[in-house]
Amino acid sequence: MNLKVHYYWLPRPIISKQTLKIMKLVAIILFAACMQVSARGYSQITLSENNAPLQKVFKKIQKQSGYDFLCTYEILKEAGKVTINVRDVSLQKALEECLKGKPLTYVIIGKTIVVQTKEKDYHTVSADLVALEPLPPPPVEIHGRIVNQQGQPLQNVSVLISGTKIGTTTNNDGRFTLTAPDDKNVVLEISSVGYQSKKISVGKQTEINVTLELEVSGLSDVVVIGYGTQKKRDISSAISSVFAKDLQDKPVSNFAQAISGKMAGVRILNSNNAPGGGTNIVIRGINSINASNDPLIVIDGFPLKDGFDKTENPLNAINTADVESIEVLKDASSSAIYGARASNGVILITTKKGKLGKPEISLNINSGFEKMTNKMHMLNREDFLKYMDDARAQAYIVEDPNFGTNNPDLPQWKWTDSDETRIYNWSHFSSNAPFMGQGGTYYDHWIWVTPETKAQPYDNDWQDLTTKVGNVQDIQLSTRGGTDNIKYMISGGYFNQGGIVKSTGYNRYSFRANLEIKINDWLKTGLLLAPSIENLDVMYNLEGAFYDIVTIPPIYRAYDDNGNPEFLGYIPGDYREWNLPAYSNPLANDLVQDNRRTFRNLSTLFAEINLTKGLTFRSEFHTELRNWERNYFIPSSFPDAWSTTRSMGLNNITSRLYWNSQSFLTYNRTFDKHSFNAILGYSAEESSDRSTYISKYDYPTDRVPTLNQAITVLNAQSDARTNRSSETMIGSFARVMYNYNSKYYLTASVRRDGSSKFGENKKWGVFPSFSAAWRVSDESFFSSIKQYINDLKIRAGWGTIGNSGIGNYNSLSTLNATAYVLGTGSTLSPGYVDGRVANSNLGWESSKDFDIGIEADLLGSRISVTVDYFYKLTEDMLFSMPLPTITGFNSYMVNIGSMRNRGFEYMLQTRNIVGNFNWSTNFNLSYYKNRVLNTGKDKRPLIANNSYTVEGKPLAGLWGMDFIGPYKDWEDVKTNPIVNADNPLWRDRSAPGTNKMTDVNGDGVINGLDNTILGSPNPDFIWSMTNNFTYKGIDLSIQINGVQGGDHLMTQMESVMSKGLGYGNVVYSYFNNYWRPDRTDAKYAAPTRKSWDGTSDRGTLVFKGTYVNIQNIVLGYTLPKSIIQKSGLGLKNLRFYASVRNALMITDYPGFNPEVNDSGNSSLSQGIDAGGYPMTRTVSFGLNILL
Amino acid sequence: MKKTFSIFIMVIFLSGCSKSFLDRQPEDTLAPGIFFKTPADIKTGVVAVYQPLQSIFRVDGLPFMIEQMSDDGGSPYARTVWHTFYKDNTNSNSELWNSFYKMIVNANNIIEIIDKYTPKNDAESREVNAYKGEASFLRALAYFYLVRIYGDVPMVVKSFKDPLSAFGIGRTPVNDIYNKVVIPDLEYAFENCYKKGDAEIATEGARATKGAALTILGKVYLTMQNQAKAAETLKKLIVDKAAGDYSLLADYSKIWLPVNKFNSESIFEINYNASAGTGSYYSRNMSIAVAYLYGGKLGSGYFVVEKNLMDEFAQYGEEIRYRVSVDSGLADRLIQPAILKLSPPLPEAVNFEKTGTDYNYMVTRYADALLMYAEALMPSDPTEAVKYVNQVRARVSMPPIAASDLNLTRMLHERRMELAGEGHRYFDLVRTGKAVEYISKDLMSNNDYEARVFRSEPIPAYQLLLPIPVTEIEKDQTLTQNAGY
Secondary structure, three states: OOHHHHHHHOOOOOOOHHHHHHHHHHHHHHHHHHHHHOOOOOOOEEEEEEEEEHHHHHHHHHHHHOOEEEOOHHHHHHHOEEEEEEEEEOHHHHHHHHHOOOOEEEEEEOOEEEEEEOOOOOOOOOHHHHHOOOOOOOOEEEEEEEEOOOOOEOOOOEEEEOOOOOEEEOOOOOEEEEEEOOOOOOEEEEEOOOEOOEEEEOOOOOEEEEEOOEOOOOOOOEEEEOOEEEEHHHOOOOEEEEEHHHHOOOOOOOHHHHHOOOOOOEEEEOOOOOOOOOOEEEEOOOOOOOOOOOOEEEEOOEEOOOOOOOOOOHHHHOOHHHEEEEEEEOOHHHHHHHHHHOOOOEEEEEEOOOOOEEEEEEEEEEEEEEEEOOOOOEOOHHHHHHHHHHHHHHHHHHOOOOOOOOOOOOOOOOOOOOHHHHHHHHHHHOOOHHHHOOOOHHHHOOOOOOHHHHOOOOOOOHHHHHOOOEEEEEEEEEEEEEOOOEEEEEEEEEEEEEOOOOOOEEEEEEEEEEEEEEOOOOEEEEEEEEEEEEEEEOOOOHHHHHHHHHHOOOOOOOEOOOOOEOOOOOOOOOHHHHOOOOOOOHHHHHHOEEEEEEEEEEEEEEEEEEEEOOEEEEEEEEEEEEEEEEEEEEOOOOOOOOOOOOOEEEEEEEEEEEEEEEEEEEEEEEEOOEEEEEEEEEEEEEEEEEEEEEEEEOOOOOOOOOHHHOOEOOOHHHHEEEEEEEEEEEEEEEEEEEEEOOOEEEEEEEEEEEEOOOOOOOOEEEEEEEEEEEEHHHOHHHHHHOOOEEEEEEEEEEEEEEEOOOOOOOOOOOEEEEEEEOOOOOOEEEEEEEOOOOOOOOOOEEEEEEEEEEEEEEOOOOEEEEEEEEEEEEEOOEEEEEOOHHHOOOEEEEEOOEEEEEEEEEEEEEEEEOOOEEEEEEEEEEEEEEEEEEEOEOOOOEEEOOEEEOOOOOOOEEEEEOEEEEOOOHHHHHHOOEEOOOOHHHHOOOOOOOEEEOOOOOOOEEOHHHEEEEEOOOOOEEEEEEEEEEEOOEEEEEEEEEEEOOEEEOHHHHHHHOOOOOOOOOEHHHHOOEOEOOEOOOOEOOOOOOOOOOOOOHHHHEEEOOEEEEEEEEEEEEOOHHHHHHHOOOOOEEEEEEEEEEEEEEEOOOOOOOOOOOOOOOOOOOOEOOOOOOOEEEEEEEEEEEO | OHHHHHHHHHHHHHHOOOHHHHOOOOOOOEOHHHOOOOHHHHHHHHHHHHOHHHHHOOOOOHHHHHHHHOOOEEOOOOOOHHHHOOOOOOOOOHHHHHHHHHHHHHHHHHHHHHHHOOOOOHHHHHHHHHHHHHHHHHHHHHHHHHHHHHOOEOOOOOOOOOHHHHOOOOOEOHHHHHHHHHHHHHHHHHHHOOOOOOHHHOOOOOOOOHHHHHHHHHHHHHHOOOHHHHHHHHHHHHOOOOOOOOOOOOOHHHOOOHHHOOOOOEEEEEOOEHHHOEOEOHHHHHOHHHHHHHHOOOOOOOOEEOHHHHHHHHHOOOHHHHHHHEOOOOOOOOOOOOEOOOOOOHHHHHHHOOOOEOOOEEEEEHHHHHHHHHHHHOOOOHHHHHHHHHHHHHHOOOOOOOHHHOOHHHHHHHHHHHHOOOOOHHHHHHHOOOHHHHHHHHHHOOOOOOOOOOOOOOOOHHHHOOOOOHHHHHHOOOOOOOOOO
16 A cells, blocks of 8 residues: 555645645554554444634544545645544545535545545546546656767666656667656656666656666676675765676686786786786785785685685685676674674675576686797806806906905916916916915815806706796586576586696586575575585696706706606716706606595585564574695605605695584564664684695605605604694674665674683674765765766764684693604604793784775766775784794784785776767876884884885885995995905905995994895885776777885895806896996996805895786677577677786896785785795687577 | 663673773693792703703804814814814804803792792702702803803893893803802712612702712812812712712723613703604704715715814724724725714704704713822822823723823823823813814814815914803993903
C-alpha cells in the first residue's frame, strides 16, 4: 500500500513544495494509523465529538471502519471543527454527517476514502463509483530518445519511473515510449551499463531527449570494504580499487605485479625478479622497525598469514585470473576494522562468483618469452687486458721510492715502463723489494701480465653465457553461471615461467570452485575452495651468482673440449702463473638443485541468515592448509674456489593448519534520506605450524639426490629435527556507518583484539576509528558551478591500527637445546640454556593515522581527481632492544619508540577523446616522507647492512664513506686528509689515484669515524600513467610506471664499478673514468693490485633509482560480433592480443634492477643492491574466448 | 526455526573461545621454570656451560688471535692487526667477549639452580656438588681469559632477573675478579669436582676435574705474580697427587692424537668430534697451506709460524719437538710453515678438510703444570725446580740443564719449545713482563721468510690488552674503554 501512488491520479492541487512535504507527513501518519486497523473488517461507526478537528474525527472513523482517508492538509485545515453524534451508523452515513455543511465531498475507492473540495472537483465522482475499480489516470505518453555524447542512439537503455515498476527500454534507434501518470513529479531513472545513470524530472514535457555520459569515475561501482560492501560514491575513507579487467592480459605470477602502478600510494617492488620471486608491497611507507611491514591480505574475508618472502612469493598461490576486484584499504578509518594486523594497510581480494544465467565459459591463453634487460656493460677481452695492465702499472708506480719525493739518485719510474724494467726497478729499489722473494715468479706478477694471460683467446660475455631466453605460459579456463538457487564459478589455471637462468623456473596449477546456494528465502550458504600446487626452482646463491657472473674475466674458458662447462674456470696450468684468483664457473650454479613445492588449499564455508528486514547474520569459517617442501642438493661435482664443498642434501617440510572463524550481524536500513549500516562481529583464529628438517652430507654418487643415499649426519641435533609452533587471536568488532542523503557521512568503528604473541599483561588491544565525509556538490550553494564540478566530496578519517607481526612466544622465556661431547666417542650430551628473556609487558604496536581527501568529478565527468593527505604515527614500536652481552642475550623485544610517515597521493582520470576513437588516461602520483621520531632511551643509531637509522632522520639512510674522487697527484695527497693516517700500515697506501674521502668529522684523518649518510632509499615520488585507446574492435593500453629519486647502494659492486682490483672484470663506466697519470681528473680511483687502503668507498656506489618504465603494452583486437556469429561456433566473444611487459626501461641506474631491495622488507635496510636477478622483458601473445 | 538456527550458530562461534585460548606455550622448547628438577636435568645446564668453549677455541677464535699476538705466529698476508699491534677500538674481537660471557651467564644460572636444589641423598649431593664445581671451574676459566684479554671487565656472578639492571654495572678491577670469583671458584672446583679417573666421569673425560682446577689455579697465581701460592697449589697436583695421577706421555708426538684423548698427561681439553658434527677445523685453516703441497689442493692458510720460532728450534737442536710442532716447508719454494700438533699428518690432512678432525685443543696439560711448578719454585728452590724442567726435556731426548742455568728467559724458552702453538706463549710473555720486548724484537727485525719489517718502533704496551667491544660500550655507555684505544 503506497500512498504516493494515489497522489498521481488526484486532481492537482496548486500547492507549494512545503505543502507537499506536509501532505506526505500526514499521509505517513495516516498510513501508520491504518496499518494498525486495516486487518479489521467493516463495522458500524459510533462517533461522539464536540467541536473536534476534522482530522481527529477522520481518525476515529478510520479506526472503526478500517478505511483509509486521503486528503490534503489544506482541506483539513480549512474544514474547521466538527460536531457529530452518531451511533452504529454506516460509514457513508457517518461521513455525510461529518462533512455536512462543509465545502467538501468524498468518494470511496476500494478501501480508501478520498476527501475533496466541491469546487475544485475535476471529475464527477459519485457514490456510484464506490463499487467500481479506480479510474485509470489519463495516460500521458512520454516519448524520448537516448543518445551518447556523440549523438549516437543507445539501445537497451533502461528507463524507469522513479519509485514505480513502470519502465521500458530503448529500441535500436534509442527511442522509448512510456506511459506515465500526468504528474509533474514524475522522475525518470535512466541507466545503462557503462554509462552514468541519470534522473530526469519530467515536468510537463512529453518529449525527452537525454544524453548519457560514459561511466568513468566509477562512482556507482560497488567497493568491497571490511565486512561488507559500499558504493564508491559513499566511501568516506582512503580506498583504492582495481578490477578484473585491469589484471588480465599480463603474464605475471601474482596480482601484485598486475596492480603495480594502478593505485596511488601503493608501491609494488619487484625486489626479486626470478620466476616466482618476491614482491614487496609498501602501502604508504614503512611503519615498523622490527615487526612486520607487510600489508594484511584478505581473500573473500579470509585474512591470510603469509608475509613477504623474497625467494618464494606467497602471493603466487592466488590465481590472478580468479580475481574480480582488489581493494586496498590505505588509511586507518577503512582498515581499523581489521585492527590487529592492519597497520601496514589491508588488501582485500574478492574472487569471481557465480552469476545468474546460462553457463558462460571463458578461456584465456597467453604464451610468450622473456629476455634479460639492463645488462651491465662489462669489459671485453681486449679492454680487460688493458685494465689488468693498468692495475699492475699502478701497483708498480706506488712502489716507486721516488713517488712523492724527488730523489735524483733513483731512476724515474714510468707507468709505461716495460715488464723487464718494472721487475728490475722493483726488485732493486722498492722498499718492499723482499716481497719479490727468491725466484720471484709469484710476486713478479703483481706488476706485469703474463704472456699466458695475454694469449688467452677467449672473449666471453658471461652474462650471455649464463642466461637464456625464458618462456611464459598462462592458461586459464573457467565457467560460471547460476539459477535462483545455485550460483557457481569453477576455474582451473596453469601458469608456467621458465626463467632466463637455466636453474630457475616456476609453475602453478590452481583451481577454484565458488558455490553459493540459496536454501530458502532467509538462508544462504556457500563453499569456496581454492587448491593450488606450486613448483619453484630457485637459483643457487641468488645475489652472489650475478656478482660472479659479472666479475669473472672474459678470458676465462667456459666449456672444456667436450663442451661441458669447465667448472673451475682456470686456464690449464697453475693459476698462480697468471696471478689470477680461482674463479668458479658460474655455469656451475645450475648443478645445484633447489626445488620448493607448495600445496595450499584455501576454503571458506559460510552461511548467511536474513533475520528480519535489513538484519543479516553471516558466519564464515575459513581454513588454510599449506604444505611446503624444499629439496636441496649440492652434488660433489659442484666446484668452489676452495674445493671445500661436500655433497649435501636437505629436506625441509613445513605444514600449516590455519583456521579462522568470523560471525557478524549486519544491519542495513534506509529511512527516507537516512542510511544506516551497522555491523557487530566476533572472530577467532588459530594457526599451527609444524616442520621437519633433515640435512645429510656425503653422497657416494651425484645421480640420486634423495637423503637415503647420503652418509653423514653432521650435527644430529640441528640437522635432523622437527619444530612446532602455534598462535591464536580473538577479535570483536563493531562499526556504524550513517549517511544523510549521500551528502553527510559518518562512520565509526572499533575493534578489540587479543593475540597469543603478547605478554600476559598486554594481550589485548583496542583499535577505534572515525571518519566523516561531506558531498559539497550537493549543497544548494554549489548549484551554480555544478555544471563544471559535477561531484565534490571531502572526507577525513582518523583511527588506530595495530601490528602484531612478530614471531611467536616472544614474551616468554625458553630453554634452547645445545650439546657437547663429553667423552671419546661421538655421543652428544644434551644441554639446555636460556634462550630468551621473558617480557610479560610485551604488547601491541599501534599506528595512529589521519587522512584527509578530496574527490572531484569535473566537466561532465570527463575529469576526475582524488587527492589525499595522510599522517601516520607508529607508537610503542615492537623494538628489539639491544642488551649488554653480560646479560647473556643480545636483545629483547620491548615496546619503544615512534616513527611517522606522511605524504600526498594524487589521482587523475581523464577521458581525452570520446567517440569512435576513445582515449582515456589514468595518472597517479604519490610520495611520502618518513622520520624516526623516537628510539627510546637508547639514542644510538641502528646500523644494519650499510644502512643507518637514527632518531630525527628517515629510516635506513645509506651509510658509508663519502668518496670525492681520487687524489690527483702528490700535492693533493699532502694537502688533504689521508686514509687511516693513524695507522702506519695503511697510511702509506694513500697515493695519487687512491680514494679520497670526505673528512666528515674534520679530525684530519679518514677512518671509520667518517662514515656518513650517503643517500636515502625513499623515492622522491612515484608515478604511473596508463593510456587506453579503443577504436572499433581494437584496444591499446600503455602503462608507464616511474620512480623519481631514491638511492640504491650497490654494496657488492665496489670492485666492479669503482675500485678495480686488477683481476675481476669491471664495467666500462669505470674503465673509461679511472685515474691514470694521463687522466688525473678522473672520476674513480685507479685499479691496483695493491688495493687495500683499509677503506671502502660506498660513496661511489650510490645511484639514483630513478626510472621510467613502459611497464605494459597490450594491443588487442576483438572480432566484430557479426563475424563471430557467422562462424557458428557459438562464441560470444573472441579477442586476440599481444603484450609486452617491461617494454622499455629508461634509467641511468647501472645495476640489473632499479627496484632491487636486498633485505626484502627489513625496515632498517632499504635500497641495498647486492646483485640479484636481472629484469626481463616479456613479449607474449594471447587469446580471450568467451563461450 | 530461523531464530533457533542463528542462535545455535552464534553460540557455537562465541563459546569456542575462552581466555585460555590465547595462552600459548612453546611446543618445541622447554621453559626454564619447569625444568631442572633432577640431577640429570642439572647436568644439561652444566653441559650448556661447556658448549661455548667450542666457539671460543674454534680456529678463527682464540687460538688464531692469541698465537698471532705472540712472537710465534702471524698471518701469511702479514696484515692482521693482531700480529702487528696496530689495533684500534674496532679490533675488540667481540665474539670472544660474547662467548665468554655466555659461558659465565650459563654458569651463573645453573649455579643458582643447584643452590636451590635439595638433594635427596648423599650420592645426589655428591653429584650436584660436582656439577656446581664444574660450572664454577668454567666460570673461573672464562673470567681468567677475559681479564687477560680485556683487563678489568664487568663482574657478573648472578643472573639478571631484569635485564635492564645490567646497564651501568661498570668494570671490576682485575684483582677483585681474581679474589672474588676466580680463586674461590677454582677452590670450590678443586673441593667438589671429581678426580681424573673417578668412575663417575670415566667415560666423560672432557669434564673438568680437581686437577684442572689446581692447574688453572696455579696459573692464576703465577699470573698474579704470587709464586709462593702457585707453588703451593701446583705441589698438590704434582707432589701430593691430590687430584689423582698425572704423568707425561712417553711419546711426545702422540699427545694430541684423537686415539689418545684424555690421556695421562691431559688436564683439560676442548673436545671435538667430527662424527658428532663438532669437528675441529684447525688443520684446514691453520695448516692447510702446507697440506696443499701434499694433497695438491688449494688451501686458505690463514696462519704462518714465525721464522723466529723456527730459528729457536734449530738453534737449540730441538729435533723431536720441532718435527712434531711445526713444518718447515719445502726447500724449493717459499712456503708457509704451520703448526702441526693439532692436525693430522700432512698427507692425511686433506681428507679432513670438509669434515674437520677429532683433534682436541688442550687448554692445559701436565707438562704445562710441571713447567709452571718449576717457574713457581725457581726463586725459592732452583734445584727442585730444575728437576721438573728436566723431566719435561727428558721425554723429548733433550739433555738436562743445570739449576744454575735456570732463569726466566730459560723458562720462557722451555715453555716455548714444549708448548708451541698451544696458546700459552702470549700469556706467558705478558705475565712475565716480557711481551713488549719480545714481540717488538720480532716485529722490528727481518725475522720472517720474506724478511719483512712490520714495525719501526716497539709495540705500544696498551695494546697488550684488547679494546672493550665498542658495541658493548654503545649499548651501555657507562662502560669505559681501555686506555689508549
